Amino acid sequence: MTRAEFEQHVRTNQEPLRRFLTNLCSGDTALSDDIAQEAFIKAYLNLNSFNGKSRFSTWLFRIAYNCFCDSKRAEQKLKTTQLEERTALSAESTDSKYKNQELYMALSKLNENERSCILLFYMEDKSIKDISDITLIKENTVKSHLMRAKTNLSDHLKSIGYER
Amino acid sequence: MKDDNIKRFFDDHKQAVEDGGFSERIFATLDCLPEPKPKRDRAKLTMLIFTIAGILLFVIAGGYTEIIKALATFGNLFTDVSKITPEIVVALLFTACSIFAVGRFAVKEL
Numbered sequence: 001m002t003r004a005e006f007e008q009h010v011r012t013n014q015e016p017l018r019r020f021l022t023n024l025c026s027g028d029t030a031l032s033d034d035i036a037q038e039a040f041i042k043a044y045l046n047l048n049s050f051n052g053k054s055r056f057s058t059w060l061f062r063i064a065y066n067c068f069c070d071s072k073r074a075e076q077k078l079k080t081t082q083l084e085e086r087t088a089l090s091a092e093s094t095d096s097k098y099k100n101q102e103l104y105m106a107l108s109k110l111n112e113n114e115r116s117c118i119l120l121f122y123m124e125d126k127s128i129k130d131i132s133d134i135t136l137i138k139e140n141t142v143k144s145h146l147m148r149a150k151t152n153l154s155d156h157l158k159s160i161g162y163e164r
Numbered sequence: 165m166k167d168d169n170i171k172r173f174f175d176d177h178k179q180a181v182e183d184g185g186f187s188e189r190i191f192a193t194l195d196c197l198p199e200p201k202p203k204r205d206r207a208k209l210t211m212l213i214f215t216i217a218g219i220l221l222f223v224i225a226g227g228y229t230e231i232i233k234a235l236a237t238f239g240n241l242f243t244d245v246s247k248i249t250p251e252i253v254v255a256l257l258f259t260a261c262s263i264f265a266v267g268r269f270a271v272k273e274l
Contacts, residue, residue: 003199010190015181022181033186040190047200103177122174150170162169 001047010040013057016124017064023119024068026104035071039064054133058126061134065116072112106156114149117142211270 014036021032043050043063050059107115116135120126132139222228 003194006194007187007191010187011183014183014186014190018181018186019179022179036186037190037193041193041197044194045197045200100177100179106173118170118174122171123178150167153170153173157169157173162173 001050006044006047009056009060013060014040016057017060020061020119020124021064021068023100023103023107023123024116026107027100031071035067036064039067042067054130058130058133061120061124061126061130062136065134102160106153109152109156110149113137114145114152117145118149118153121146 017039018032018036021035022029025032025035039060043060046063050056107119110118113135117131117137120131120134121128126134128139128142131137131142135142137145
């Protein structure tokens, strides 16, 4: 893949990828953009390992999801030592959280795996197989996560008028 | 809850994310990075080398004559079943496993 082709992929995929990461990060756009940037750079440096078995966007989402998991692990390590800084950061992102409060409220009812699966399936229109490739979760387990997520979301969505 | 309602909820809340210079920042970072090297498909080269080596060995060691001989004596095989020792059975089993493993590896690599 040439640099020009990669640039085209960046332009095409930046929106769905950043939206997915923003929703995973509960609206923290600064963090999600950092992760997205890291994912694009990793993808560029490892273009050789893209074997074309899956679509480029699936491969890219997988890298981004791994970066998100790494960032989450690192965050958990810092949690106890940098409590004050974290409070400042969360205050900064309150505006963006408010904008999509309804969505983030709904997503907060789900655990991390359910959230990833439901966002990829309903918001990014990925197939079960693609979700399995991105999250490295078996297809049947992805289906179970989706079922559980739907059950968990059901009451909340009813309360905000999504039942007709 | 029906699938349609969940789909509608996520469609209603699908945010449009503006590029806002994000792509340009990525491209600027890429300018500072080395060009990724083109992919070398070593699997195909390895297969070619070993195929040629195999054919050469087959020819040099007189494999063709051996096959003819083996086919000629094949008829007598079942008359000598009593002569087969456990070592021969184990050797045959391990050979079959090795061939199976190499085959699986080759399929996975391709």
